Amino acid sequence: MAKExxxxxxxxxxxxRGDKTQQAVAASMRERGWKWxxxxxxxxxxxxRPLRLAEASDLAGVFGCAILMLLQPPETLSAVVMLxxxxxxxxxxxxxxxxxxxxxxxxxxxxxxxxxxxxxxxxSGGLQSRDGLAAWETGPGLxxxxxxxxxxxxxxxxxxxxxxxxxxxxxxxxxxTGDDWIHDYTSLEAAQYAAIGTVxxxxxxxxxxxxGLDPEAP
Numbered sequence: 001m002a003k004e005x006x007x008x009x010x011x012x013x014x015x016x017r018g019d020k021t022q023q024a025v026a027a028s029m030r031e032r033g034w035k036w037x038x039x040x041x042x043x044x045x046x047x048x049r050p051l052r053l054a055e056a057s058d059l060a061g062v063f064g065c066a067i068l069m070l071l072q073p074p075e076t077l078s079a080v081v082m083l084x085x086x087x088x089x090x091x092x093x094x095x096x097x098x099x100x101x102x103x104x105x106x107x108x109x110x111x112x113x114x115x116x117x118x119x120x121x122x123x124s125g126g127l128q129s130r131d132g133l134a135a136w137e138t139g140p141g142l143x144x145x146x147x148x149x150x151x152x153x154x155x156x157x158x159x160x161x162x163x164x165x166x167x168x169x170x171x172x173x174x175x176x177t178g179d180d181w182i183h184d185y186t187s188l189e190a191a192q193y194a195a196i197g198t199v200x201x202x203x204x205x206x207x208x209x210x211x212g213l214d215p216e217a218p
Contacts (some may be wrong), residue, residue, distance in 0.1 A: 007047030009056075012070045014045050015077035016063040018085075028062040029055070097164070104160065108153065115149050122146065 017025055022041040029036035034055060043049035051059070051070070060067040069077065122143065 002050070003047065006050050008073070009051050009070050010045040010047040011074045012072055012077055013041070013051075013059070015074045015081060016065060016069065017041075017045075018081055025059075025062060029058060032058040032061070034058065101157075101160070111149055112153055115146055115153060118146050118149075 022038045022045075025041050026036040026038050029040075040049065044051055056067055056070055060070060063069070065080075069080070072080075
């Protein structure tokens, strides 16, 4: 009976260890004052070495679970581990969204300041005339750059949320393909033009937006 209990605990340790190595578990136990080695973890997992109650308490701490989880059958533990890992990934992605939203807010604030400066510079006539110069020598004029930037400034937080929600819904339903970036880009472009009261020109067969950007180009 005791041997069977040790084997069950050993199987639980294997399931809870997941992707961690036996050496990593042993190192964590040594940090808690136990003289564990990789061989100790191996013996516990095989059921050859009984796990002391005090050890079990610290081992549960290493795995971030309740001590009673060490008594659960492996099938239950595997389901729990998979569920926790999936939950962690989703939570991590949520925090990534929050972080991206903060970066977007800071970027829009900076862009607003840049547009205001460019408008002031343009209105003051402080730009060198482009008369007689080929377009490829000068690039886009300040008027064009200001107009292009204002498309992004016209977007609101609600626009960003609506576009992002569409991406999440399509991906969650499995309706995502390798050409998703085309749909996302054209949706963003349409929202930009709608925000400034115009209609976005057709992107054409290349899948590129009005400015010719291709997110998969090298």
